[in-house]
Amino acid sequence: MTIRRFLGTALLAVLAGCSQTDKPVTLGVTSDPSGMQTAAQEQTQIAVVQGSCPQVYLRDGTAVLERYGKGAKDDPQNLLYQATLADTTRQCVLNESQLVMTVMVQGRIVSGQAGGSGTVTLPIRVAVLDGTNELYSQLVQYPVTIPADTGSGQFIFTQANIAVPGGSGGFTKVYVGFEDGPAKKKRK
Helix, strand or coil, X not given: CXXXXXXXXXXXXXXXXXXXXXXXXXXXXXXXXXXXXXXXXXXXXXXXXXXCCCCEEECCCCCEEEEECCCCCCCHHHEEEEEEEEEEEEEXXXXXXXXXXXXXXXXXXXXXXXXXXXXXEEEEEEEEEECCEEEEEEEEEEEEEECCCCCEEEEEEEEEEEEEECCCCCCEEEEEEECCCCCCCCCC
């Protein structure tokens, strides 16, 4: 009987924590020697938003990147490495006018038959769309090291300070994936 109450209470506590959407946090507040805060610092209030933070998606066909040597393509004998993106997460902070996101993606890199250890650069694009309206897009050249002892390893890609308008619609989605091509400039 006691275990049921404890589990029920624990479940309610977890659900209550998940449904909380705004948690006020004060950033950049420092005290002067007298312990008083300035008026400007007191106004720097932001809210951590859980329920309104857009989901992160891996776009079809962009979660795997294969690199081949000597101009070869689709030849396993000439595969230098294969990188894959898997699990995603994000964190959002809402201030007066913007939703600022940090996106994290877990990935794995494996050396191919023609490859070896060393550092490679992975082209990872992060894009935020509200329906068909592009709010943010940036191509990041992300360095990853292939360990010599195992020939494979994991990495965590993090893109911080992704700012989108605070009133973005309910159709806002974040897409992450590998992409070759020139980097697009950030939209303001």
